[in-house]
Amino acid sequence: MNTKMLHDSICRRQSIQNDYERIKSSGSEANSDDDDHEPEVNVCRISAIGLFVNKFVEGCFLSMIMGRNILYPFFGIYLNAAGNSFNSIPAVFATIWATKIFSAIFSDALPLFGKRRLPYMVIGWIIAASFLFSACLHEYPEPYYGVTNCTRNTSLVLNPRASESAFFYVLSLSGALFGVGIATVATDALTVEYAKREPLKTRDKVLAYLNIAQFFGALFATILSGFGLNSTEYGGSWCTSYIDFEDILLIYGVLCVVCTFFTLTATHEFPVDPKKLMPIKDHLAGIWKTVQSSMFLKMAVYIFLSGCFADVQSSASVKIKAYYAGVQPITTGIVGALNSFLVIGSIVIFTKYFSNTDWRKVTIFIKINIILLTAFAQLITIFDVVRNQYFYLLADETSCTLFLGILIYIAINLSAELSNESQEATTYGLLATIRLLTNPISTAIGNSVSAPFDVVSNDRYIRDTKEDQWSIAYAIIATHVVNSVSVLTVYYFLPKNKFELNELKLQSTHSKKKGLVFVGVISVVFVLAITLIMLSAVPQTQCLQVVGGQGCSNKN
Template identity: 25%
Template structure:
């Protein structure tokens, strides 16, 4: 297993480091004294020694991220076979689904805050892990037993590639379920709460990761983040394989002559929920902690928000990621209508994509802990744009329309995504102070995650002025192809613009620590960070929820074509 090989390699370099699972025992409040890096062994931020990746507490931590990986790999992956093909929801609606099922990540700072200063039964982390997993279990149980209904078009009975206008009224009533797209709303909203549940657990686990990472010497700091996110990515592959082989029947747009019901994937996700609750209770290691006063925590966190290192990194993560994640709404429709991507191939490409993502994490964790972050991100981004644009335009203009050729787009995107993701976690560890690990890690990664729904609002609004709906894609004429091309060109230009903001990102850990010590403070910048954070969350969440309801989905802010006489047309 690659993680174990990494561990042995790192231990050879720092053989004197041992895991100290009881480093916090005997401390009155459970917090280590903050020391300047360099005062401890080889630049560690706090004392305690690096975590042994074979220890019981490491195994329990891996269980958290393994369970998250399965659910995080399953729920978003249902977008194409279930919501795009089975329910025939529009491209802007499926784009909203992708955002909403990951919306819980946008509130990580709040869950991290609770984990920092509201211990339950003396535990800051374990209790919130259990609460999060119970919420996830309840929502998944509801989706398991509430029927989703018949598909929009039952491909087992008729040819669903023929426009519905060519059918008689009797045939439409027999072969089509015109209410199918509206029935997806309940499941999308429950999926939103599923994401909130497991993200609550994830935030408590993230806070533990920060504590462990700050105990690592500078030369290997980042090892534990690389390990846990590699576990999360690899376990998500199991979920994608389930979608690939179980949801590839004709009703899902696939080629198999059989498939499971649309509720089965949710039932499968219940299994890790149960298992991780038990491992959290019986295996997770955490010393008892006294409650940190909320007022005291607020003062401490406000001091951190004012520091230049905090607001500068947050500004970079939000602005750069907003440009980087500007996509195109016709992505899913052209995959189904033009490239003929089956759920099996879509899921298998996701599996390969996650393997690439894991590979990037392992390479950066083993060889690139001291690489220049700016150069690495720039090289990955430009390389992917070249590959992505070539594949997409060849498909749009019917030069090559092959499902395996088209799904290569998703594979290339994993290169810069992996680099930017792991770099953001490295930044959070360098910034965090003892006592606010959860909120700091949550804020830095939340700002990064929040860019995705905000970008989704922007590109859905812009793309709503182009003829790229499901019906337009089925026409497949020159004008439609031209309008789809415009949507993708706008996306690529924005991705290139994301590199303009690299000057805000320090090139490595040492410059980051220097910026933290000597960067100064600004109350105005801290206040603006808070205000813009709340505004972005409110705006993004509202617009994406509007996109999934029939009465509001046509508004341009939701990605629709606009109202008719003040209302959405049927």
């Protein structure tokens, strides 16, 4: 069966089903009001508002924690964390985020109060709020550098132990992120259930609308951190600090409470079919069968290899942004807001006009352009050709954001089409876990590749000699060479579109041996990720090159 035949067959069956449901509903007014038996969903109705609120708040957290909107001004500037340590913080969060796969299993197999999604959404938001509110009660540290005449004075070290405070806040944010993970994995599963009630031809509309809500959340978070943390202590230009990092944590705690309210009052969950609900034992057996699927394994290998190489970033990146480009939080907020609209626009345009475009060709084109644009912006800044925060952000981030929405659209549809009925959360979670576990690996690769060029020390950026510039440039070039490896994975593993993916899924075979190899590799990677994170967190081992240090033999 070729792609066109599969497409026509699915659309024909869907058309017959829609005609039947339309005739049935027109003959009975009572049935037309019964939401539980609608073949399709309307995401604009009141019962779906809570889902939009969940995606909005999820976008806020992903922008704040998984992105670097708050990490840069607080950890990178205020606490002055070393480049390798700064890169390790997102790796910590990625590992915590990966644990949501266990929440997915419980959400699929263990309903609470007769529901599989809503109770877990509420529990997750309550856990997140608890950690955020407790962090607000902690004594707030002083900044690393002092301020003289409304200017951050790099020769005046006010709090040399400031970076040690990072551990507490990383721990608090990790706890909050764990709760958010519980909530969002159930939200994502409910999103997939909504999407699968659409015909295949228009299935991407629900996903697009809800992800637009998520990006509006990211927009809010970007503006909040950009304007809120723009005082001199955070690398900004304002002499007065209107809010601090702890105030932002309080705001996010309140958002968690608001999200809990809307989840309880304005979110519709479809009834669970008792015949489709499996015990955990059978559910795990189903997961094991999914893992053995050749199609799932192929996508898992693609996601793993692509993530390991595409996300490699030099430990010099944050210092280039802070010392050379002089990027201020408010500028990050303004440009980040623009970027959010660009992402939304790219998703809408691609969904409307290019949804059937070859995923493979598009992804290869985008990855190559992102590598070239990022390298250009960083090298121009390093060699002092142009050192301007607006140029740096527009060239390095905004130009790449034009393509980001398309990659997100492809990734979301890939996960949605690959997920299995009654195991939406688990399949979705497995793919997300594989992607997240690549973050600590890519961080370790980036730190290790950068280590021989000695780009961790602040003195190198303050001196700014030609020798210093070339060392930093070599580190940047080395990481982009590694990035280019991710382009090769697209050609060999990524399907052309959702129709080819469904065709390959129908032809998929199962292999117990390959499944065991997959589980073994993922387990080793997970242990390795935890080990690398612990090594980067302990002061006695931060000097190791594997976590981006200069070697413990060079330690003073």
